[in-house]
Amino acid sequence: MLILSRKKDESIIIGDNIEISIVDIKGDHVKLGIKAPRNVKVYRQEVYAAIQEQNEEALKSVSEVTLPELDL
Amino acid sequence: MEIMTKAYGAVEIDEKQVIHFPSGLLGFETLREFALLDAEQKPFFWLQSLEVEQIAFVLINPLIFKPDYKPLVIEDELQDLGLENEEDEKILLFSIVTIPADQKLMTANLQGPVIINKDIRWGRQFISTSPEWKVRHNIMEELAAQRNNSC
Numbered sequence: 001m002l003i004l005s006r007k008k009d010e011s012i013i014i015g016d017n018i019e020i021s022i023v024d025i026k027g028d029h030v031k032l033g034i035k036a037p038r039n040v041k042v043y044r045q046e047v048y049a050a051i052q053e054q055n056e057e058a059l060k061s062v063s064e065v066t067l068p069e070l071d072l
Numbered sequence: 073m074e075i076m077t078k079a080y081g082a083v084e085i086d087e088k089q090v091i092h093f094p095s096g097l098l099g100f101e102t103l104r105e106f107a108l109l110d111a112e113q114k115p116f117f118w119l120q121s122l123e124v125e126q127i128a129f130v131l132i133n134p135l136i137f138k139p140d141y142k143p144l145v146i147e148d149e150l151q152d153l154g155l156e157n158e159e160d161e162k163i164l165l166f167s168i169v170t171i172p173a174d175q176k177l178m179t180a181n182l183q184g185p186v187i188i189n190k191d192i193r194w195g196r197q198f199i200s201t202s203p204e205w206k207v208r209h210n211i212m213e214e215l216a217a218q219r220n221n222s223c
Contacts, residue, residue: 038148043199051184051199052099054207055129058170058181062078062130067113068175070215072136 075107077120078128085109090122091188091195098184098197103127106195108164108188116169119186131166134180137214143185143205145198153189153196164188168197170208179208 004012011021017037024031034042077083089107096103105122108131115136121127134141143165147157155163165187167180182205188195 041149047183047199048098050207051181051197054170054181054184055097055099055168058129058168059127061170061172062128067111067116067130068171068178069113070115072115
């Protein structure tokens with residue numbers, strides 16, 4: 001893994017058109033600014049992982065195919 | 073056309089029920105073709121993979137238990153699906169349901185809504201930008217809360 005040191009207001013460029021800048025640093029909290037073309041999707045890793053895991057769990061959970069009755 | 077389903081074995085479906093997911097679902101990126109079927113138990117649906125018979129998700133329309141739900145996904149991404157915005161009439165909105173052994177504890181994933189453009193029959197799993205929506209919302213509890221609100 002490439003590791004770079006950056007200060008506040010400095011940035012890095014990835015490829016030709018993605019720029020990630022350090023907007024603010026407070027304690028262990030870093031605010032990033034991300035400039036990227038609209039076809040590049042940017043998500044917080046833990047949200048992405050949580051949805052992946054939930055999909056897998058949802059799939060496993062319906063091994064029995066009798067679905068519940070919902071009283072609407 | 074006849075397809076094989078996890079829930080009901082061989083089933084005859086209309087081609088209009090086939091939904092293309094250009095980037096699959098999260099964690100299942102290689103599966104691109106699904107069929108959307110009514111489950112025998114309303115108000116559930118099955119999203120059945122046409123590539124792997126054992127892969128099928130249970131879906132529900134989240135507005136049934138959360139009428140004020142707005143997924144707040146990135147509009148550019150909706151446009152990739154040929155949709156203008158979340159009010160677009162061509163939208164079918166679903167949540168994936170997890171059903172544990174104790175079915176009262178079943179949950180819906182409101183953080184990762186499945187949105188389909190019913191005209192072109194393309195779908196995608198989005199990621200909500202709202203911190204309000206989690207991967208597990210208890211459906212029975214939400215229904216009960218909604219009933220209390222409307223009384």
